[in-house]
Amino acid sequence: MHFVHLASLKDLQTRKLICVKTDTYRILLALAEGKVYAVDDMCTHEDASLSKGSLHGDCVKCPLHGSRFRLASGEALDEPAEEALNTYDVRIEGDAILVGIPE
Numbered sequence: 001m002h003f004v005h006l007a008s009l010k011d012l013q014t015r016k017l018i019c020v021k022t023d024t025y026r027i028l029l030a031l032a033e034g035k036v037y038a039v040d041d042m043c044t045h046e047d048a049s050l051s052k053g054s055l056h057g058d059c060v061k062c063p064l065h066g067s068r069f070r071l072a073s074g075e076a077l078d079e080p081a082e083e084a085l086n087t088y089d090v091r092i093e094g095d096a097i098l099v100g101i102p103e
């Protein structure tokens with residue numbers, strides 16, 4: 001795993017949910033309850049970007065059919081989604097948000 005600088009805290013403080021891309025990953029960064037989380041941006045049910053969804057406590061809610069996912073674990077809390085999202089390690093260095101990308 002290597003850490004990649006994907007956004008700044010300032011970006012996230014205004015929008016709370018943003019989608020960032022690497023060569024192979026599309027990652028949702030979320031600022032929830034004062035903490036930064038990184039999970040897959042694509043819902044595990046169908047093709048919906050969770051960055052277009054909404055925050056509910058420490059969960060993100062899919063904009064298409066409303067499944068909620070816990071940001072810390074990726075766990076799907078409501079149907080129709082059943083599979084968990086992949087989660088990624090986050091490091092904060094100053095204003096930089098670094099995300100651990102698998103090799």
Ligand code: FES
Pocket residue numbers: 043044045046047048062063064065066067079080081
């Ligand atoms: S696409 Fe996300 S719950 Fe259906």
